[in-house]
Amino acid sequence: GEKVEQHESTLSVREGDSAVINCTYTDTASSYFPWYKQEAGKSLHFVIDIRSNVDRKQSQRLIVLLDKKAKRFSLHITATQPEDSAIYFCAASRNNYAQGLTFGLGTRVSVFP
Amino acid sequence: EAAVTQSPRSKVAVTGGKVTLSCHQTNNHDYMYWYRQDTGHGLRLIHYSYVADSTEKGDIPDGYKASRPSQENFSLILELASLSQTAVYFCASSDAGGAREQYFGPGTRLTVL
Numbered sequence: 044g045e046k047v048e049q050h051e052s053t054l055s056v057r058e059g060d061s062a063v064i065n066c067t068y069t070d071t072a073s074s075y076f077p078w079y080k081q082e083a084g085k086s087l088h089f090v091i092d093i094r095s096n097v098d099r100k101q102s103q104r105l106i107v108l109l110d111k112k113a114k115r116f117s118l119h120i121t122a123t124q125p126e127d128s129a130i131y132f133c134a135a136s137r138n139n140y141a142q143g144l145t146f147g148l149g150t151r152v153s154v155f156p
Numbered sequence: 157e158a159a160v161t162q163s164p165r166s167k168v169a170v171t172g173g174k175v176t177l178s179c180h181q182t183n184n185h186d187y188m189y190w191y192r193q194d195t196g197h198g199l200r201l202i203h204y205s206y207v208a209d210s211t212e213k214g215d216i217p218d219g220y221k222a223s224r225p226s227q228e229n230f231s232l233i234l235e236l237a238s239l240s241q242t243a244v245y246f247c248a249s250s251d252a253g254g255a256r257e258q259y260f261g262p263g264t265r266l267t268v269l
Contacts, residue, residue, distance in 0.1 A: 044215060049198075074255070075255030077255075077257065077258075079260075085262075086246065086260045086261060086262045086263050087199075087246065087260045088260065089257040089258065089259075092255075092257070094255065132198060132199065136255055142201075142204070142212075142214075143189050143191075143201040143204050143214055143215075144189075144199075144201070144258065145201070145215070146191075146198040146199040146200070147198055148197065148198040149198055
């Protein structure tokens, strides 16, 4: 089955700088790559996703890059703010989404002033 | 706004006892999922369902059963709870038709003693 590796377990960034989280996956059939955010003591909520038909997607300060050849995707949080502090999870699935998501282990991002 | 609720929010169970975790969604979504979150393991898919009265095994189904009596409700059943099932359990729902954003419930913290 699919395996998703999230390379950074923690990231500490100065407010205003960028944070980058890298993930790799194993299943070449995976075509959907979402990111979720979990704030302390709370549930997960969706932040951005990318599908295999594009290699870049931006939503406000969030940019996702996808390199299908390397089976790698990354989340870039630009101009970080204190409210960006959270755990971020990458995930992957095939287009047959009924089978659910395979998650990485999460990256704890801390933004300091 | 999409709404997924879970009950109970926390539970202490004894080893060998039966535990039922409930999930209710008002999103009119066909797909529902149960994940567990453990420190060091991220989220892992236990069971999922894409239609009422039918459930499917996820990546780690052993020791768990699921029930989907209606589109809105999805339960996770531990017939014989074990220490290793201590975790936080999340329910999620998503729309039909391919890879889509999942909406997560607040989670249930289960402690098996």
